[in-house]
Amino acid sequence: MSAWLRQHWQTLVLTARRLARDPLATLFNVMVIGVALALPLGGYMLLQNLGSVSRQIAGNPQISLFLARDADKADIAALQARLKQTPGVRALRFISREQALEGLKQAENLSDVIAALQTNPLPDAFVLETGGSAAELEKLEPQLKALPKVAHVQLDSAWVKRLESLLELGRTAVLILATLLACGLVAVTFNTIRLQILTQKDEIEVGKLIGATDAFIRRPFFHLGVLQGALGGLAALAIVYLCMRILNRSILELARLYGSDFSLRFFGLSDCLALLAFAAILGWLGAYMSVSRHLSEIEPR
Numbered sequence: 001m002s003a004w005l006r007q008h009w010q011t012l013v014l015t016a017r018r019l020a021r022d023p024l025a026t027l028f029n030v031m032v033i034g035v036a037l038a039l040p041l042g043g044y045m046l047l048q049n050l051g052s053v054s055r056q057i058a059g060n061p062q063i064s065l066f067l068a069r070d071a072d073k074a075d076i077a078a079l080q081a082r083l084k085q086t087p088g089v090r091a092l093r094f095i096s097r098e099q100a101l102e103g104l105k106q107a108e109n110l111s112d113v114i115a116a117l118q119t120n121p122l123p124d125a126f127v128l129e130t131g132g133s134a135a136e137l138e139k140l141e142p143q144l145k146a147l148p149k150v151a152h153v154q155l156d157s158a159w160v161k162r163l164e165s166l167l168e169l170g171r172t173a174v175l176i177l178a179t180l181l182a183c184g185l186v187a188v189t190f191n192t193i194r195l196q197i198l199t200q201k202d203e204i205e206v207g208k209l210i211g212a213t214d215a216f217i218r219r220p221f222f223h224l225g226v227l228q229g230a231l232g233g234l235a236a237l238a239i240v241y242l243c244m245r246i247l248n249r250s251i252l253e254l255a256r257l258y259g260s261d262f263s264l265r266f267f268g269l270s271d272c273l274a275l276l277a278f279a280a281i282l283g284w285l286g287a288y289m290s291v292s293r294h295l296s297e298i299e300p301r
Helices: 002-021 023-058 073-084 097-105 111-115 134-145 158-199 201-209 214-257 269-297
Strands: 062-067 089-095 125-130 150-155
Touching (some): 002 214, 023 158, 062 073, 062 134, 073 089, 125 134, 158 201, 158 214
């Protein structure tokens, strides 16, 4: 086992030295892979941040019940008692039409409009707090609509559900883009390894003449693919991180205008390691396909 590990370590060091001998070509290959990975990676990071924000904003799901204009105090008391017994309702709050009007008067842009009204057009309302999901709220909606003196039921989480649908669409688009660019990464590695095989054709022939096994000959090319993929993954992380820092300057200024401290957050250590492993595997796959295709064509004469 120790001899096997030592051989792989020696091959890895030798491959790294070969990459260092031609830094410009190595840099271009790594940057091509890095840019290809950075596009879906940046989209995934953006969706991850938006998803966390939507969960924070959604908070505790609520339902607003607007009562009919002719609902009197007895109707309101009866409805309140019935709502307290409704399964799924954790808490409820009654907002009279007078309270709702006073709340609107506090708004700077509506104070003049409210003052010009002859009568109060707002209805009485109940705000229900539930611990259920959007799907559970939809099941509860018909039951609440059927209650007496309820004119309208509004699910305050409906827009969150629409946002989740848009986020799911974004995830699908990022997945498609990542798949296409992953194929491109494999193709880049395939072509790079092919050129390396052609460059070292004489060396490979000599190795086969003196009895080198196919596994021994293939090993450096596999390491080359893995190294290129991993370095491309590092380049992608660096690109996304720099873009995030640049975008955060504008995002923080915009968030302050809305009284928020929102900013884009980078991936955790586990996500970064997962990306590097994924990029290395793609590099190995491209190397494996190239070696399997071209190495068999080289035989000692």
